[in-house]
Amino acid sequence: MLQNIDWTLTTGIIGAAAWLPPIVSGLKALLRRPKVTMIPSRACVVGFTEFGPVFNVKMAITSNMDVLITKVQLRIEHESGAGHELHWHEVVEVRGQMVFPGAQSQPVFQESEAIAMKVLATDFKDVELRNRFSTHMINYRKLVREWVLAKIRLEKLGQYNADAFYASSITQGLISYLRSQMIWKSGKYSVHIKVTAKEPVLLDAPVLEFILSQDDIDQLQENNDMIQKWMRNACHAGTSDQSAMVETSWHWLHTELACRP
Numbered sequence: 001m002l003q004n005i006d007w008t009l010t011t012g013i014i015g016a017a018a019w020l021p022p023i024v025s026g027l028k029a030l031l032r033r034p035k036v037t038m039i040p041s042r043a044c045v046v047g048f049t050e051f052g053p054v055f056n057v058k059m060a061i062t063s064n065m066d067v068l069i070t071k072v073q074l075r076i077e078h079e080s081g082a083g084h085e086l087h088w089h090e091v092v093e094v095r096g097q098m099v100f101p102g103a104q105s106q107p108v109f110q111e112s113e114a115i116a117m118k119v120l121a122t123d124f125k126d127v128e129l130r131n132r133f134s135t136h137m138i139n140y141r142k143l144v145r146e147w148v149l150a151k152i153r154l155e156k157l158g159q160y161n162a163d164a165f166y167a168s169s170i171t172q173g174l175i176s177y178l179r180s181q182m183i184w185k186s187g188k189y190s191v192h193i194k195v196t197a198k199e200p201v202l203l204d205a206p207v208l209e210f211i212l213s214q215d216d217i218d219q220l221q222e223n224n225d226m227i228q229k230w231m232r233n234a235c236h237a238g239t240s241d242q243s244a245m246v247e248t249s250w251h252w253l254h255t256e257l258a259c260r261p
Helices: 002-032 136-156 162-167 169-180 214-236
Strands: 035-049 052-063 067-078 083-098 106-113 117-119 125-133 187-197 202-204 207-212 252-256 258-260
Touching: 035 187, 035 207, 035 214, 052 067, 052 083, 052 117, 052 136, 067 125, 117 125, 125 136, 136 162, 136 169, 162 169, 162 214, 169 214, 187 202, 207 252, 214 252
Parallel strands: 035 202
Antiparallel strands: 035 052, 035 252, 052 125, 067 083, 067 117, 067 187, 083 106, 083 125, 187 207, 207 258
């Protein structure tokens, strides 16, 4: 009986030992995974233009190991439960300081398309992430290309009329699409950040929170109304009738950010 117990115990120990290598291997892989830390500014910029909803935020980014970030995504959720995916579109990075004799130094910025970002273990990245609606830019480029081709076709035939083209179905369809992309509404928003890298990483980033008031929405709605003027200008651009061109400007909301773990 004792021998049976010893044999069972020995078998159990051997069986448990067989699991140790994959467990140890998994722990080593986890410990070797780079940890990316993102520390946001205390404010963000919210907007709406022909490029759709805009959410810009400044970040300090560090990593305990060299890492190549290939994508930054933001899940923006309204208190009502409505959610939207945005992704980085442009990165503005502070590359240094320009010193003028007898004056304060000025930061030197580098603006680039968001393709990838190399963060070294010795780095401290001071960047602004400019984020756009994930699906908007794809549809925007497609519709604008069709609009431009239709405009060029009429110009080559000598049949282009700016007012008629503005009233055409292709222009009005583009206006309707652009205006439909206005997602902002009053209330509280939370922003969840996701980072994709060439190799799996651990992300240390808080959930961001901000509030838009009804006054804020009214300003952004003025941007939405501006789409029509912007398209009218585009139709008259390059024609002899420059008197039809009107000034356009976009409102930008500088909104306080809160963070929670």
